[in-house]
Amino acid sequence: MRLSQTDARAPYAELAANSRGRLFPEPPSRTRNAFARDRDRIIHSTAFRRLKEKTQVFVAHEGDHYRTRLTHSLEVSQIARSLAHALRLDQDLAETVALAHDLGHPPFGHAGEDELQLQMEPWGGFDHNVQTFRVVTKLEARYPEFDGLNLSWETVEGVVKHNGPVGHMLDRPSWRAIADYAKDWDLRLDSFASLEAQAAAIADDIAYNNHDVDDGVQAGLFTLADLADVPMIGPILHQTRKDWPDLNERMIRLEAVRRMIGAMIEDVLSETERRLADDGIQSVEDVRRARRTLIQFSDPMMADLGILRKFLFERMYRHYRVNRTRSQARRILAEMFQLFMAEPEVMPTEWGVLAATSDPHKRARAVCDYIAGMTDRYAIEEHRKLFNLDLALDL
Structure with a gap:
């Protein structure tokens, strides 16, 4: 039976009034609760603004209609709020974790992450989830009292654990920053995060599966006809055409994607x-001590999504046009990383100072942080200025 829609929160919902607070105590806001305040800090952050020109699948300058990390994050936040509303959870916290979840992505999407991991392998590795954590707890420099955004405990927990417990990952070099942080502020890394954070995580899956279908068709990597035999989207396309026999292909695509989002949310x-x-969840503590993720797709839906993801991997993520972009992106980041490691004095002053150290680990991390913060466009232009003599002479 569908949960009744009332203003009352479910007993397992997080309450801002019960927040465990912030690492650096601050007076409460007169206009916002703790989670809404976190959301606003994320929206005003430099890292969030830069998402507008960071790759989702296509490099941000390739077309105006394709998703970027920013538009993706906004879509995730909308779905997360809808799920939180239906489940009587805290919508502000779900939205906040959703808006923050991709702040640590480097330029050029997963190609950029793969290259930074390769370059950073001798120096502690790179993981975009950990980088998101570092952005909100250290790298954002906006307040005189502290580094980072000083977000509430529940938001930081959700950023770190929205995909599940992470205690088993702490022996990875790239996760050392989180392990060290948790010594001073226990994030309960072996437990599940809140239902609000889990709503943000599943919203990410819903958003990217649907908008990758939409973007892939728009980009000409595959057609609606190619999707006819793919579970879920195929039957939805068939029913949409049956309901609207005179509808053009563009509207068929948009209506089918809308219906697929709805079907996934209902599931x-x-x-x-x-x-x-079934699990007798009655409190936020029950959520954290649960034996499994609680906000999840059904098994049949998971099977259908597996086939859809296989189709997208073969026809989109590894399409030769996308592969060419990935190859170019990786070369750009590799060449810049190696140059900055050898000559930190060519970096902008504020970063060059951090990288000008005899400790190669600290230098590599400073170089990595600088590159990870770049937008696609800035990385392309920075690379051209560094490796094109004519442009360098114009500086």
Whole structure:
């Protein structure tokens, strides 16, 4: 039975009034609760603004209609709020974790992450989830009292653990920053995060599966006809054409994607309600001590999504046009990383000072942080200035 829609929160919802607070105590805001305040700090951050020109699948300058990390994050936040509303959770916290979840992505999407991991392998590695954590706890420099954004405990926990417990990952060099942080502020790394954070995580899956279908068709990497035999989207396309026989292909695509998002949300709500009931979840502590993720797709939906993801991997993520961009992106980041490691004095002053150290680990991390913060466009232009003599002479 669908949960009743009332203003009352569910007993397992997080309450801003019960927040564990901030690492650096601050007076409460007169206009916002703790989670809404976190959301606003994320929206005003430099890292969030830069998402507008960071790759989702296509490099940000390739077209105006394709998703970027910013538009993706906004879509994730909308779906997360919808799920939180239906499940009677805290919508502000779900939205906040959703808006923050990709702040640590480097330029050029997963190609950029793969290259930074390769370059940083001798120096502690790179992981975009850990980089997101470092952005909100250290790298954002906006307040005189502290580094980072000084977010509430529940938001930081959600950023770190939205995909599940992470205690088993702490022996990875790239996760050392989180392990060290948790010594001073226990994030309960072996437990699950809040349902609000889990809503943000599943919203990410819903958003990217649907907008990758939309973007892939728009980019000409595959057609709607190619999707006819793919589970879920194929039947939805068939039914959409049956309902609207005179509709053009563009509107068929948009209506089918809209229906697919709705179907995935309905599946998540039904499966989540079943799990909450079966597992006897009655409190936020029950959520953290749960034996499994509670906000999840059903098994049949997971099977269908597996086939869809296989299709997208073969026809989109590894399409030769995308591969060419990935190859160029990796070369750009590799050449800049190696140059900055050898000559930190060519970096902008504020970063060059951090990289001008005899400790190669600290230098590599400073170089990595600088590159990870770049937008696609800035990385391309910076590379041209560094490796094109004619441009360098114009500086």
